[in-house]
Amino acid sequence: xxxxxxxxxxxxxxxxxxxxxxxQQKEIAFDSAGDFLKLPDxxxxxxxxxxxxxxxxxxxxxxxxxxxxxxxxxxxxYINGGARLLEFDRSGKFLREIGSGPTxxxxxxLFAQGVRVDPGxxxxxxxxxxxxxxxxxxxxxxxxxxxxRPEAIGEVGSSAGSGVFGRxxxxxxxxxxxxxxxxxxxxxxxxxxxxxxSDGYTNARVAKFDKNGKYIKSWGATGTEPGQFNTPHSIAxxxxxxxxxxxxxxxxxxxxxxxxxxxxxxxNVGAPxxxxxSPGAHQYLxxxxxxxxxxPFLNGEIYKMELDGTVLGRIGRAGKxxxxxxxxxxxxxxxxxTLYVAELMNWRxxxxxLRNEAGSTATREPR
Amino acid sequence: xxxxxxSLVATALALSAAVTTLxxxxxxxxxxxxxxxxxxxxxxxxxxxxxxxxxxVVRDFMKLPPNVYLGEGIGVARxxxxxxxxxxxxxxxxTFEFDKNGNYLREIGKELYGHVFCHGVRVDAQDNIWVIxxxxxxxxxxxxxxxxxxxLGRRDEWPMGGMVAPLAALDPAPPYIxxxxxxxxxxxxxxxxxxxxxxxxxxxxxxxxxxxxxxxGKRGSGPGEFTLLHAIAxxxxxxxxxxxxxxxxxxxxxxDLNYKTVYDHVGAPWSLCITKGPHQxxxxxxxxPDNQNMPLHEVSGQVFKMELDGKVLGKFxxxxxxxxxxxxxxxxxxxxxxxxxxxxxxxxRLQKFILHPTAAQGGKS
Numbered sequence: 001x002x003x004x005x006x007x008x009x010x011x012x013x014x015x016x017x018x019x020x021x022x023x024q025q026k027e028i029a030f031d032s033a034g035d036f037l038k039l040p041d042x043x044x045x046x047x048x049x050x051x052x053x054x055x056x057x058x059x060x061x062x063x064x065x066x067x068x069x070x071x072x073x074x075x076x077x078y079i080n081g082g083a084r085l086l087e088f089d090r091s092g093k094f095l096r097e098i099g100s101g102p103t104x105x106x107x108x109x110l111f112a113q114g115v116r117v118d119p120g121x122x123x124x125x126x127x128x129x130x131x132x133x134x135x136x137x138x139x140x141x142x143x144x145x146x147x148x149r150p151e152a153i154g155e156v157g158s159s160a161g162s163g164v165f166g167r168x169x170x171x172x173x174x175x176x177x178x179x180x181x182x183x184x185x186x187x188x189x190x191x192x193x194x195x196x197x198s199d200g201y202t203n204a205r206v207a208k209f210d211k212n213g214k215y216i217k218s219w220g221a222t223g224t225e226p227g228q229f230n231t232p233h234s235i236a237x238x239x240x241x242x243x244x245x246x247x248x249x250x251x252x253x254x255x256x257x258x259x260x261x262x263x264x265x266x267x268n269v270g271a272p273x274x275x276x277x278s279p280g281a282h283q284y285l286x287x288x289x290x291x292x293x294x295x296p297f298l299n300g301e302i303y304k305m306e307l308d309g310t311v312l313g314r315i316g317r318a319g320k321x322x323x324x325x326x327x328x329x330x331x332x333x334x335x336x337x338t339l340y341v342a343e344l345m346n347w348r349x350x351x352x353x354l355r356n357e358a359g360s361t362a363t364r365e366p367r
Numbered sequence: 368x369x370x371x372x373x374s375l376v377a378t379a380l381a382l383s384a385a386v387t388t389l390x391x392x393x394x395x396x397x398x399x400x401x402x403x404x405x406x407x408x409x410x411x412x413x414x415x416x417x418x419x420x421x422x423x424v425v426r427d428f429m430k431l432p433p434n435v436y437l438g439e440g441i442g443v444a445r446x447x448x449x450x451x452x453x454x455x456x457x458x459x460x461x462t463f464e465f466d467k468n469g470n471y472l473r474e475i476g477k478e479l480y481g482h483v484f485c486h487g488v489r490v491d492a493q494d495n496i497w498v499i500x501x502x503x504x505x506x507x508x509x510x511x512x513x514x515x516x517x518x519l520g521r522r523d524e525w526p527m528g529g530m531v532a533p534l535a536a537l538d539p540a541p542p543y544i545x546x547x548x549x550x551x552x553x554x555x556x557x558x559x560x561x562x563x564x565x566x567x568x569x570x571x572x573x574x575x576x577x578x579x580x581x582x583x584g585k586r587g588s589g590p591g592e593f594t595l596l597h598a599i600a601x602x603x604x605x606x607x608x609x610x611x612x613x614x615x616x617x618x619x620x621x622x623d624l625n626y627k628t629v630y631d632h633v634g635a636p637w638s639l640c641i642t643k644g645p646h647q648x649x650x651x652x653x654x655x656p657d658n659q660n661m662p663l664h665e666v667s668g669q670v671f672k673m674e675l676d677g678k679v680l681g682k683f684x685x686x687x688x689x690x691x692x693x694x695x696x697x698x699x700x701x702x703x704x705x706x707x708x709x710x711x712x713x714x715x716r717l718q719k720f721i722l723h724p725t726a727a728q729g730g731k732s
Contacts (some may be wrong), residue, residue, distance in 0.1 A: 035514070041473075044515060046480025047522075066480045068525065082525065102478075111525045129527055183527060202527075293521050294541055297578055320517050320577045347480065347515055 057090030173204030173222030440710025610636030
C-alpha cells in the first residue's frame with residue numbers, strides 16, 4: 001500500500017528532475033557573422049587552433065598553415081614552418097602577420113595549438129610541436145619564452161630528469177619540474193600575473209610560474225583520479241585565482257585552488273576541448289564538447305555555465321555550415337555574449353552573437 | 368563593309384588553322400598487330416580496333432608567366448565560363464587557374480594547409496572548385512572566388528615523433544576518414560561521391576553539406592569491387608562510374624550505389640569524364656605508363672569515347688612526348704563538346720585537343 005502510494009510520487013519526482021535537466025539543456029539562440037575575417041588573396045586559413053581578442057577588439061588568430069618542411073641534415077632531420085599568427089581589427093580587416101615568409105616566422109611556430117591575450121594585451125602563443133609558450137608584446141616583439149623547441153625531428157630527450165622534455169622521476173605524465181613541456185595545450189593567468197600552462201598531450205600536468213616566468217610548481221599525472229589528467233587540453237583562471245582545467249580525455253573540468261589543491265569537478269558537459277571564463281563582476285564558464293575527427297556531425301555544442309558548473313544553456317552543434325562547428329579548439333569570451341571560436345576541422349573563425357532572451361540570466365558586460 | 372567582314376572571318380579561320388596541327392594517327396614505329404607479344408596481348412584493350420576519331424592539338428596552349436612552373440599535370444577541370452583549373456604536383460602542390468585560351472590567371476589556395484600531394488581538381492555545377500589531395504587525405508571545396516568553404520576528411524595532425532607508418536586499408540572504411548583519395552564527382556542534387564582510393568577501395572556518398580549517406584566497394588575484381596579506384600564520374604541520371612585502374616575496369620552503380628554493370632574493354636581508366644548536354648558521352652583515358660615500358664607503352668596511351676552504356680564510338684591519341692601525344696594522361700576534361708583538355712604526368716603540361724568525330728562517332732553530321 002505504501003509502495004503503491006510512493007510510486008507515483010517517485011515518478012513525479014523523476015519527471016520533475018528530467019524537466020529540470022531539460023531546462024539546463026536550454027538552447028541559447030545565436031547568430032554567426034559568417035566569413036567576417038577578410039584575408040589577403042594569398043593567405044588561407046588551415047586548421048585554426050586559436051583566436052583571442054585584445055582590449056581594443058582586435059583579433060589574433062593562430063593556425064596550422066601547412067608543412068612543416070623538413071631539411072635533411074647530418075644525422076638528423078630539421079623542421080621549419082607550419083604555423084602562422086595573424087592580427088585583424090575588430091571589423092575583421094587583416095592588419096598584419098607576425099614574421100614574414102616561411103623562414104621569417106618566430107622559431108616556435110611549428111604546429112599551432114592556441115593563442116591567448118593577457119590583461120596587458122600581450123599575446124601568448126602555444127605551440128604543440130615546438131613545445132613552447134611564447135609571450136609577445138602587442139607590437140609582436142618577444143618578451144618571454146617558456147620551454148625549448150626540439151632541435152630536430154624525433155628528439156625525445158633522455159629519461160629520468162635530464163631530458164629536454166622527457167619524463168622526470170615522478171609518475172607517468174608528471175613531467176620534469178620546470179618548463180620542459182611535452183606538447184603543451186594552453187595558458188592562463190591569475191590576477192597577480194602568475195602563469196598556468198596545461199601540459200598537455202604527452203605530459204598530463206599543470207605547471208605554475210610567476211609573472212617573470214620563474215617556475216613555482218607543477219601538479220598532476222596521467223590517470224583518472226582527482227588531480228590526475230587524461231589530456232588536459234585547456235585552462236582558465238577565475239577572478240579568485242581558482243584554476244579550471246579541461247580534462248578532455250576524462251570528460252570533466254577539474255577545479256583547483258591557486259596552489260593546485262583539488263576542489264571539485266564539473267561533469268556532464270561532454271569532453272571539454274576548449275574552455276573560457278568571461279571577465280567582469282559575474283563570470284561565466286564556457287566549454288566546448290567538440291566533435292571527434294571521426295565524425296564531423298557528432299556533439300559539438302558549447303555549454304554556458306556558472307562557475308560552479310550549473311549549466312545555463314547550450315550553443316550550437318557540430319557540422320560544416322555557419323552556426324555549426326568543426327572541432328572548436330579555442331573560445332574567446334571577453335564579452336560573454338560575443339564568442340569567437342577557432343575551428344580546426346572547418347578551417348575558420350566564427351563570431352557568435354548570443355541572443356539575450358527574456359528570462360535569460362545572461363547580461364551584457366561592459367567592455 | 369560586308370566584304371571586309373568576310374575577309375576578317377577568313378583571316379581568323381586561317382589563324383586558327385595555323386595554331387593547330389593535325390597529328391599523325393599512329394605512333395611512328397608500333398609493333399605490327401601480328402607481332403604483339405603475349406604480355407602486350409594481355410594488356411591490349413578489347414576495343415583497341417575502335418575507329419579513330421580525327422583530332423588536332425592546339426599548339427603551345429598553356430601560357431605561363433616567367434618564373435611560374437607547372438609540375439606534373441595531375442588534374443584539369445573547366446568552369447561554366449570556360450576557365451581552366453589545373454592541379455599539379457610541383458615543389459609544393461599547387462592549383463592554377465587559366466582563362467579559356469590557356470593564359471595564366473592566378474593560383475588558387477596558395478600555400479594551403481591541404482595542398483600536400485596533388486591528385487586532382489573538379490568543378491561542380493555552381494562553379495565551385497574541388498581539389499582532391501591524397502597527401503592530406505582531404506577533399507577541399509573552394510567557392511568561385513577561391514576561398515575554402517568546405518573540407519571533407521582531415522589532414523593528420525603532425526606526428527611529433529617524426530614519421531608514422533601508413534594507415535592500413537579498412538573494410539569498411541570509416542565514413543569520414545580517407546586514405547589517399549583519388550577523385551570526386553557530383554550528381555544533379557549536389558550529392559558528393561568520393562573515390563577512396565589508393566588504399567581503401569570504396570565510393571562514399573555524402574549530401575551537399577558533407578553528411579555521410581552510404582558507401583560501396585572493397586578491394587577485388589568482382590562486381591562492385593575495385594583494384595585501385597582511381598577516377599569517378601557521375602552522369603545526369605545520377606549513375607556513378609568508378610575507374611578501377613589496376614584491373615582495367617569501369618564499374619557502374621546507380622545513384623544509391625547499387626551495382627549495375629562493368630565495362631572491361633577500354634583498358635585502364637586512369638581518368639574519366641562525362642560530357643554535359645542532353646546526349647552524354649563517357650571519355651576514359653587508357654593512359655600509357657609513366658615510363659617507356661615498351662610492351663605496355665605501345666598498347667596504351669589512347670582516350671576512348673563511349674556511349675554511357677559502354678558502346679565504344681571511337682578512340683584518339685598516341686603515346687609520346689611531342690605536343691599532341693600523350694605522356695601518361697592523369698587529368699581529363701570534356702565539359703566543352705569536342706574540346707578535350709588533358710594534363711599529363713610525364714610532360715608537365717596542359718594540352719587542348721579539338722576532335723572532329725563523324726556522325727557515327729557522335730559528331731554533328
